[in-house]
Amino acid sequence: MKKNAKSIDFIRKNWILYVFLAPAFLLVFVFNYIPMYGVTIAFKDFSPIKGIAESPWVGLKHFSSFLHSPNFTDIFLNTIKLSTFELLLGFPIPIILALMLNQIRRAGIKKNIQLIVYAPHFISVVVIAGMLFIFLSPAGPINAVLSIFIDKPISFMSEPEYFRTIFIASGIWQGAGFASIIYVAALSNTDPQLHDAATIDGASLLQRIWHIDMQVLKPTMAVLFILAVGGIMGIGFEKAYLLQTSMNIPSSEIIATYVYKRGLQAGDWSFGAAVGLFNSVISLCLLVICNFVVKKLNGETLF
Structure with a gap:
């Protein structure tokens, strides 16, 4: 009872804070929670007229249809491979970039380099694809350079084996600089005095980065x-x-593009919703598992 009384008293004293919070809460409720009702079409044969x-109601029919479809394995593995490789290769790059930027002492040079590495983030995805x-x-121009070493030009965008490398490399180039902002802010x-003390004790640059900067970045x-x-x-x-x-479909077809084609272009709304819900459930499970593992290993946690 005393705890509840204290909470009510706190709300009364700070009611203006809750007034400021109300619009944000309302927006989240209207645009995030209310639309969740639409997820039920994943369990129905949805008709816009009805x-x-x-x-x-058809239950798990659409989920079963997706899981037993002949191209399920390829689509699922393409999604996992692209995401996993992009995470493993792309996650360390912003950290390394932030550590390098942190070593630049001249403010003018540092700002110019930051401008250069941040700029690709603001280029439209459509423009990136066109480039x-x-x-x-x-x-x-790439094939013009390669023509020095090979006789026949390579059609990179038509060969499935090149798609994954192109997708991941372009994503790292576009997003690494902007993603490093958080790490740069943390390093600030x-x-x-920690670096000064370590330098006096004879620690090398790499040792100071590992034992000081990396510890700051760990959370x-x-x-x-x-x-x-x-x-x-x-x-x-x-x-x-x-x-x-049409040529690189074996490597480029992922769950998101499949949902768009089957759910929106083909008008199979229920099937598209079922595949999207399946995707979201997998993401939630990965989030909970990763949070548990990181908490056990590192002590840091998201929730």
Whole structure:
């Protein structure tokens, strides 16, 4: 009772804070929670004429159809491979970049380098895809350089074996600089006296980075890694779809593009919703498992 009384008293004294919080809460409720009712179409044969409530209930029919479809294995593995490789290769790059930027002492040079590495993040995905098609075309500059060593130009965008490398490399180039901002901000809180003391004790640059800077970054790294694993199934639809050609489908077809084609283009709303819900459940499970593992190993946790 005393605890409840204290809570009520706190709310009365700080009611203005809850007034400021109300619009954000309302927006989240209206645009995130209310639409969850639409997830029920994954368990129905949805008809726009009948509506969600009147559409017949079919249970797990659409989930079973997806899991037993002949291309399920390829689509699922493509999604996992792209996401996993992008995480393993792309996650350390912003950390390394932030550590390198932290070693630059001249403010002017540091700002110019940051401007250069942050800039790709603000380029539209459509523009990035167009640039890749131009640069990697048989008549593009990449093949012009390779022509010195090979006789026949390579059609990078048509060969399935090149798609994964192109997708991941372009993603790292576009996002690594902007992703390093959080790590740069975390490193700015490092006490300079720690580095001074370590230098006096004879610690090398690498030793100071490992024992001081990396320790400062550890909590941030843990939280961002958990979030990255939680979003491993939510790999970007836009770039995968824009880079997709009829020739590289075996490597470029992922769950997101499959949902778009089957759910929106083909008008199979219930099937698309079922596949999307399946994707979300997998992401939630990965998030919870990763959070548990990181908490046990590192002591840091997201929730």
